[in-house]
Amino acid sequence: MQKNDSAKVAVIQTASVLMDQEANVEKACQLIAEAGDNGADLIVFPEAFMSGYPRGLAFGSVVGKRESKGRKDWARYWRSAVTVPSEATEKLAEAIRKVQAYVVMGIIERDDKGSQGTLFGTMLYFGPDGEILGKHRKLKPTGSERLIWGEGDGSTLTVVDTPFGRVGGLICWENYMPLARMALYQKGVDLYIAPTADARDTWQSTLRHIACEGRCFVLASNQYVTKDMYPNDLACASDLEEQPEELCRGGSAIVNPLGAYIEGPLYHEEGILYATLDLNQIHEGRFDFDVTGHYARPDVFQLTVNENPNE
Structure with a gap:
């Protein structure tokens, strides 16, 4: 595939x-239309954008007990999830x-x-062209996410070849x-996508570290969410009473292969970060550090990845 020297990206x-x-x-x-009209070659959405990261909700559950009102909210969440392919993905494809x-x-995928x-x-x-080129299912839901999401497997450690590098x-x-990151580095990732729900300062150090470690651009997208954006008829609405008004402050960012911010982090508002990436910086960065090349020691370390789907 012909490679470009630059790419305009949009992180939403x-x-x-x-x-x-x-x-x-x-x-x-x-x-998608807005970012496309502004010339974006690659558009990145946050984790769980469709149909939501239910921050602050416990779904009526404690260890050893689940309440009926929580089951009602869970069923509503389940119904809003997306099957692949479906009418929902085709509408996205049309816009793309x-x-x-x-x-x-x-x-949030329903299989x-x-x-x-x-x-x-x-x-x-x-x-x-709107075609679904691949997908990645989260390998390990974190904390209480394990109540509502299952685990993906190694078959969806996806890297997509594009005119501006491997995404x-x-x-x-x-x-x-670390081993999940290394699996992607072994696949030659150039533009590393890191959607998240983590708005803490420590997350930013992770983004910059990945950029330095992989000598890749990192595109990190988060949601900006306040309580008044939630439905007002949740069965477990009382879960939110002790939550702050600003549920997620954001923190989306675009980082270059030497770990410096190009745009962001963006906090306390919705928005789109745009940047035109000089893709030559990827190769310049790997001059002195190539995690799977001249800086690797395969005689000492080897990574084996099971990419077979779970039956």
Whole structure:
């Protein structure tokens, strides 16, 4: 594939319309159109954009007990999830074809072909023709996420070849898993996608470390969410009473292969970060550090990855 010397990227920081698939599709299509009209070659959405990261909700659960009201909210969340492919993904594809950009979309995925009661935190990779080029399911949901999401497997450690380099990534705290990162480095990732729900200062050090470690651009997208953006008719609405008004402050950023910010981090508002990346910086960065090349020691360390799907 012919490689370009530059690429314009758009990292979107916005809130989901929690538990409303149709409204999320409409919002996503509007944002794709906006970023595309501004010349973006690659558009990145936050973790769990469709149909939401239910921050602050316990779904009526404590150890050893689950309340019926929590089951009602869970069923609503399940119904808003996205099957792949589906009418929802085709509507996204239609919007993508109009702007001819690559898009990485964070979804909550419902697998109607397998265990229909399990949801997955997933990244979908769309090509400029709207084709789904691949997906990645989060390998290890964090903390209470394990209550609502299942575990992905090694078959979705996806890297996509594009005219501006290989695009791949991990979701949120998967990026704290050194071997998962190394699996992507072994696949030659150039533009590393890191959607997240983590708005803490320490997350920013992770983004900069990955950029230095992989000598890659890091595109990190988060949501900006306040309590008044949530539905007002949740069965477990009382879960939010002790939560702050600003549930997630954001922190989306674009980082270069030497760990310096190009744009962001963006806090306390929704917005789109744009940057035109000089792709030559990837090769310049690997002059003195190539984690899978001249700085590797395969005679000492070897990584074996099971990329077979779980049956």
